Amino acid sequence: MKQYMLAVHMVEGAPTPSAEEMQQAYSQVDKVNKELQAAGAWVFGGGLLPADSATVVRADSSGTTMTDGPFAETKEQLGGFWVLRCQDLDEALSWAAKCSAACMGPVEVRPFEDEPES
């Protein structure tokens, strides 16, 4: 079994969805989450507050600094994600299709590095 991250990206400055659309997305995502849990593919998942809530922490030899705001100065920011356990990429991709439909946005699928063997 491999683990995959399904990331949802938000475009800053894009028109905010209406309250009904948000409500619809929430209930759709909730339904997919239940499906994922029932299928045993669920590891973790959740939506994030907007990128302006982020703090970047850097620790090196000179000490620890903290900066307000997201790490990457781009318009596309991580909006939420799932971590799934799947047999192979095809399984992850078919879940991604359901997740994309549910949250009404594109979903990026990335595999985790395999855990080092002990």
Add this chain to the structure above:
Amino acid sequence: MDIDGVYRAEYGRCVATLVRLLGDISLAEEAVQDAFAVALEKWDTLPPNPGAWIVTTARNRAIDRLRRESTREARHAQALLLHQPDEPQEVGPVQDDQLRLIFTCCHPALAPDARTALTLRLLGGLEVPEIARAYLMPEATIAQRIVRAKKKIRDTGIPYRVPGAEELPDRLPPVLTVLYLMFNEGYAATSGSLIRTDLCAEAIRLARELAALMPDEPEVVGLLALLLLTEARRPARTGPAGELVLLPDQDRSLWNRALIAEGHDLVRRCLRRNRPGPYQIQAAINAVHTDGPATDWQQVLALYDQLQALAPTPVVALNRAVAVAEVHGPGLALAALEHLQLPGYHLLPATRADLLVRLGRMQEAAAAYDEAIALAGNETERAFLQDRRAGLTP
């Protein structure tokens, strides 16, 4: 058949089987290459089943190699090998393996350019320099595409299996596209360079295998028919000096009758099944072109109407306009081209030029030919267009 012939025929099949046995594409390639190197030394005469000999030797070589290595991939592969103790010693290539491999190579998660290169490398057994020459690309670019694709297959866990019936509608079209593009790449090269003709042969070989493995998929059969009926006309497509000869002027006695008969037979099978798709309709159009002493343009136009309903692309609209000109005259055809957008595609201005000539509008025709000449991708086509341009009489 000599060892080169065995290599051509069996390489892809053997790699496909070894990928299943070893669980890794690169290890499989190495093992099969090792086995062919042994064959070069040992074969005085061909063994009764060369493919099975190669698979068995490759497998044994892989086990030896893996025992010497201690990487994670090696241990993984060795575990796979050791978990198949019940298999008979002599294992030939299994047909399903090839099908698995072609779906892996043409997986939609891979970049489209990489799919073709990987398919040619793994299933066609073409070397990187051969693929680079065929696509007129630097070797480093092709090599990098292949390495990246193999890495993505391994890292992301792209599976090695034939997709289930519910996935096929999404997964089959990229496979057919790869074979179609492979053929076209070879066919567009009218310079007669051997390597590029090989691309056509390889596309047809793989399409044949695919049709044998999936005989109930009408679009697979349709694609094979389309390739055969196009290939059949190749001998008449260029004249003695290598110049381009258009369909109405071709010497039909040069056409390959056997390929045409096979193609027509496949088109009839598709018609009986009555589940039309874009490849089947294009095959049917080519069947009409190769039926009898001259093309029945009414029928061709009806088929293009059907194709346009299924696949409303600008290229289909352009080809349909050619049929419109034959049935309803050049004026209507020219009107059909009016709003067509095909940037960089020389056949749009070339077709417009031809229609303008037939309407007696020579000045506009000359301008359209100039535009087409500037865009033409190969010498043969450019020479053909320049010839036409020079022949204009005001």
